[in-house]
Amino acid sequence: MLRRRREDPGSPPAPAAAAAASTQQPLASLVVEALDHGVVVVDRDERAVLVNPAARAMDILDVDKLAFPALLSIARKALDTGEHVTDTIDLPIDRLGREPIALAVTAVPLPGTDERASGVCLLLADVSEQRRLEAVRRDFVANVSHELKTPVGALTLLAEAIQDAADEPAMVARFAARIQHEGSRLARLVGELMELSRVQGADPMPGAAEVDVRSIVAEAVERTRLAAEQASISVSYACPRNLRVRGNEAQLASAVANLVENAIAYSGSGTRVAVTAAGASDDESRPVVDISVTDQGIGIAEAERDRIFERFYRVDPARSRATGGTGLGLAIVKNIATNHLGAVSVWSAVGSGSTFTIRLPRVHSDRSSSEPTDEPSEPAVSVPATSVEEE
Ligand SMILES: Nc1ncnc2c1ncn2[C@@H]1O[C@H](COP(=O)(O)OP(=O)(O)O)[C@@H](O)[C@H]1O
């Protein structure tokens, strides 16, 4: 039975309403034409009698017939029952060669002169992007659970082992040390998850201020000093004075520190890591600052270079775990760079080394306007630690 949603079409319209309807008619067509949602009206014979541009772009018609059985069955159901039908369908193939699309479909039966609907209006929304985001979120939750499960499982086993070895102090000490190790892995993972969630938060640049790039670089090198010492890798940095960017200093330092940590983790002992910052111009001649971290490490194969910025992606999971990696570092770096209206890029040669560069918009400070912004270049800075030396 057709559900009548508006006035009974059988009764003649009031004169004022009729006048309004005649001026609204073209207006309604204009609105339908301009809608982002696809609109298709099919008649009782299942022929499309109205198709707006958005629906045409979805490529769902074969001449004037609905090309997909799933879509046709929604239209038929609305025609037969006279009820609204809502569903989400996947269009598996795409004749225009695009990604498969997911459509949220609402079928609204149109009033007829008899008991049956005269046709159906199909409202179509492309929900492919929402679908993709849902899948990304599901994957992320699955990955987090998996990453947490490993150390938590290890902790449980180690606690049992300690119980069993209660009479052997040497074993107890060994297991306790491993508990400590797993505990700190867990703390690191949770810490990085929190940092990732912070940099994905609503405020892209909390407490943004003008920041001296030199202090960002110095802070990052300082934070990685211990790791460099332990790996016998020398880290040097060179940064001109008066190079300024706008943003959150702690986050920018954390981004650079992540790159330096990686440079140390994925290089052999006795190699060198160099951090440099320089003023430059981008493709559109806008002033930028490039902060680069160069290592002489294992390098990254070309096929991996995009994927390493994904959360939890590691080229060699075993090596990453051995160095205490969580697979989140570069995802954090990428988020911080984009939040600061910049980007991160990588150059690499397998077996020779890599250079990661964070490019940020450069700010010309009033205070430093009397001085050149990227000259004179300071010599490489020596950090007072044996393994962190001047270049
Ligand atoms: N400087 C580098 N040299 C070689 N490989 C690197 C370097 N930096 C990152 N990678 C690769 O990218 C992966 C992702 O890096 P990241 O997100 O920091 O996670 P991880 O915690 O594993 O270090 C690493 O596991 C490693 O395979």
Ligand SMILES: [Mg+2]
């Ligand atoms: Mg890392």
